[in-house]
Amino acid sequence: MNLMYNSTRSNKETVTASQAILKGLADDGGLFVPETIPALDKSIEELSEMSYQEVAYEVMKLYITDFTEEELKNCIEKAYDSKFDIAEIAPLKKADGAYYLELFHGATIAFKDMALSILPHLLTTSAKKNQVKNNILILTATSGDTGKAALAGFADVEGTSIIVFYPKNGVSPIQEKQMITQKGNNTKVVGITGNFDDAQSGVKAMFNNKELAEKMDKAGYQFSSANSINIGRLVPQIVYYVYAYSRLVKNGEIKAGDKINVVVPTGNFGNILAAYYAKNMGLPVNKFVCASNDNKVLFDFFQTGTYDRNREFILTTSPSMDILISSNLERLIYKIAGNDSEKCADLMKALATTGKYDITEDMKAQLEDFAGGYSDEAKTAATIKAVYEKEGYIMDTHTAVAAGVYNAYKENTGDNTPTVIASTASPYKFTRSVMNAIDSKYDSMSDFELVDELSKLSGVKVPNAIEEIRTAPVLHDIVCESEKMQDTVEKIVEKWANK
Numbered sequence: 001m002n003l004m005y006n007s008t009r010s011n012k013e014t015v016t017a018s019q020a021i022l023k024g025l026a027d028d029g030g031l032f033v034p035e036t037i038p039a040l041d042k043s044i045e046e047l048s049e050m051s052y053q054e055v056a057y058e059v060m061k062l063y064i065t066d067f068t069e070e071e072l073k074n075c076i077e078k079a080y081d082s083k084f085d086i087a088e089i090a091p092l093k094k095a096d097g098a099y100y101l102e103l104f105h106g107a108t109i110a111f112k113d114m115a116l117s118i119l120p121h122l123l124t125t126s127a128k129k130n131q132v133k134n135n136i137l138i139l140t141a142t143s144g145d146t147g148k149a150a151l152a153g154f155a156d157v158e159g160t161s162i163i164v165f166y167p168k169n170g171v172s173p174i175q176e177k178q179m180i181t182q183k184g185n186n187t188k189v190v191g192i193t194g195n196f197d198d199a200q201s202g203v204k205a206m207f208n209n210k211e212l213a214e215k216m217d218k219a220g221y222q223f224s225s226a227n228s229i230n231i232g233r234l235v236p237q238i239v240y241y242v243y244a245y246s247r248l249v250k251n252g253e254i255k256a257g258d259k260i261n262v263v264v265p266t267g268n269f270g271n272i273l274a275a276y277y278a279k280n281m282g283l284p285v286n287k288f289v290c291a292s293n294d295n296k297v298l299f300d301f302f303q304t305g306t307y308d309r310n311r312e313f314i315l316t317t318s319p320s321m322d323i324l325i326s327s328n329l330e331r332l333i334y335k336i337a338g339n340d341s342e343k344c345a346d347l348m349k350a351l352a353t354t355g356k357y358d359i360t361e362d363m364k365a366q367l368e369d370f371a372g373g374y375s376d377e378a379k380t381a382a383t384i385k386a387v388y389e390k391e392g393y394i395m396d397t398h399t400a401v402a403a404g405v406y407n408a409y410k411e412n413t414g415d416n417t418p419t420v421i422a423s424t425a426s427p428y429k430f431t432r433s434v435m436n437a438i439d440s441k442y443d444s445m446s447d448f449e450l451v452d453e454l455s456k457l458s459g460v461k462v463p464n465a466i467e468e469i470r471t472a473p474v475l476h477d478i479v480c481e482s483e484k485m486q487d488t489v490e491k492i493v494e495k496w497a498n499k
């Protein structure tokens with residue numbers, strides 16, 4: 001029997017995994033969730049003998065039950081191949097009393113590659129399965145990393161096209177260069193004058209616009225989402241937590257059954273939610289430490305039980321976490337409300353109208369496994385410098401937020417449980433901030449001088465993703481106001497459709 005999915009906001013719509021992947025968002029604006037979270041059906045011992053690809057199959061087969069074994073294995077093979085610069089795909093590095101789970105060895109050197117290298121294949125397989133004839137048009141809002149990873153994943157994948165919106169002044173120079181040099185006849189990159197939340201709201205509005213959907217259908221297109229709300233993003237992210245745990249067992253760092261802590265630098269709450277799903281599947285996790293930067297809306301939420309986005313939006317050196325609406329939190333809210341979609345819908349309505357909501361005491365009691373923390377800019381920079389000087393290990397700004405939060409957590413609680421820190425980007429992606437943290441003398445250098453300097457300091461070879469953009473020509477230069485996103489999409493599609 002197939003595992004079915006329903007919306008976090010009503011029980012009316014029940015769909016298969018492939019349908020949920022195709023739709024991205026439910027018709028009522030809610031997120032798709034599995035009716036129950038499946039349990040792992042392989043032991044840790046068995047998993048610890050498997051490759052990344054094999055673990056991926058064992059996890060994903062439990063969620064995407066309407067794919068045949070061959071279809072799913074085919075998707076996995078196409079995704080986790082030599083695009084990754086290391087055979088282990090997601091290696092663990094021990095440094096400064098923790099295990100860094102390096103999730104940045106894919107095509108665009110950020111953790112988004114873990115899911116976005118497989119999503120196009122999940123989508124095209126889902127389309128075939130559901131007799132979809134339209135071209136699947138991916139609309140994505142990005143705070144930097146999703147955009148490039150999605151572009152790289154979908155570029156020239158037959159039957160798909162992609163439009164990425166990013167905040168023009170809210171991503172790093174290297175992130176921007178990565179996106180606007182993207183090749184592929186089916187790709188468009190658009191800067192908007194607003195921030196990430198504006199971009200995300202604009203995309204959500206287009207997904208919910210029935211009239212626009214009809215127009216698109218006439219032109220032979222239909223929208224889908226590559227944002228982290230798509231279950232096709234969430235499910236592949238569960239894999240690496242299971243894999244990391246099994247590697248710790250394999251390497252004799254822990255025994256099967258021992259608990260670990262997981263620390264995740266969090267923005268949209270997708271990565272940490274995947275860890276939470278892994279625990280619900282049976283993975284022995286003690287605490288989830290949710291790390292925020294100065295945009296500490298989640299820290300406040302875990303402290304007080306009130307989610308309140310009414311605050312100043314702060315641009316930080318960890319831009320992929322500069323987020324005030326963490327979309328994937330809705331799935332956790334739904335779960336701690338006892339899978340009560342009505343309750344969840346009420347809270348999300350409050351969020352949309354007043355910018356805040358309060359959870360009940362009962363719900364709060366179910367957040368025991370979570371600890372929130374935040375690291376401000378000074379602390380994040382100090383963490384990068386300290387770990388570099390102590391261990392020679394250079395981490396990026398997002399990972400440093402997590403490391404800073406973890407150190408404070410350990411000090412405050414005395415909790416010495418073996419801990420995995422999700423390392424979400426290569427330091428090469430945020431070179432200037434990373435090098436400035438190590439020494440202010442670097443500030444006068446150009447971006448690519450800094451890249452070479454970072455390589456000297458860390459002894460890590462400059463990744464291909466960076467080498468490529470040194471000389472790549474700019475191919476995208478559209479900029480629009482946040483209110484004009486829909487107009488821009490219509491114009492692009494008109495051009496594409498008439499080609």
Ligand SMILES: *Cc1c(COP(=O)(O)O)cnc(C)c1O
Nearest residue numbers: 145267268269270271320424425
């Ligand atoms: C996207 C991203 C995050 C935040 O992940 P979420 O799943 O949105 O919480 C953290 N670090 C980096 C480098 C990212 O790209």
